[in-house]
Amino acid sequence: MSGLPERSRALSFPSVWPSEVEKLFDDNAARLRGYLLSVGCPEPDVDDVIQDSILIVARRYASLDRPEMVRTYWYRIASRLAWKLLKERRDRSLPGDPADYLQALPDPVEGAVDPDGRQAALALVHRLPLRQRQVLWLRVVVGFGEAETAEVLQISVGTVKSQFSDAKKNLRKFVEGSGETREEGTN
Numbered sequence: 001m002s003g004l005p006e007r008s009r010a011l012s013f014p015s016v017w018p019s020e021v022e023k024l025f026d027d028n029a030a031r032l033r034g035y036l037l038s039v040g041c042p043e044p045d046v047d048d049v050i051q052d053s054i055l056i057v058a059r060r061y062a063s064l065d066r067p068e069m070v071r072t073y074w075y076r077i078a079s080r081l082a083w084k085l086l087k088e089r090r091d092r093s094l095p096g097d098p099a100d101y102l103q104a105l106p107d108p109v110e111g112a113v114d115p116d117g118r119q120a121a122l123a124l125v126h127r128l129p130l131r132q133r134q135v136l137w138l139r140v141v142v143g144f145g146e147a148e149t150a151e152v153l154q155i156s157v158g159t160v161k162s163q164f165s166d167a168k169k170n171l172r173k174f175v176e177g178s179g180e181t182r183e184e185g186t187n
Helices: 006-010 017-038 043-063 067-088 099-103 115-125 130-142 146-153 157-176
Strands: none
Touching: 017 043, 017 067, 017 130, 043 067, 067 146, 115 130, 115 157, 130 146, 130 157, 146 157
């Protein structure tokens, strides 16, 4: 269990832990980490959120109605844990320079974009409203479909479509030089 949390070995898990859950972790932890960072989870806490959420998934795996949706379920659990953490810490300021969080994001298309272009693109994405950023990240970087994104964020598919469209329009405006964003629910 190379990539699994150290403390997980002391806990009792279903027999599925060594194969399906470990594969889920190995295949998706880096992208989940990038997603959590992109929505504002403090970098020092991201690994704890990932660890705690994979433990929840492992414990509940056998009771899931649709095991094929386990990745979506993991993102939803991790999102909830991150939101809970952010809610508890909302009065605290972020330690360090916020630019450090942008540099910590994994590159989903390694080598496809020059480092300066990548950082500029990430800076543009971080100017989006949070919900648009979440939808954009899940759809483009993680590769979730509309239904999976809606399930993770617990919003309707129509809202996912609208937020994704607004995110693309806002990014286009940012690139063209107009810094105005189209907020959620506006026309």
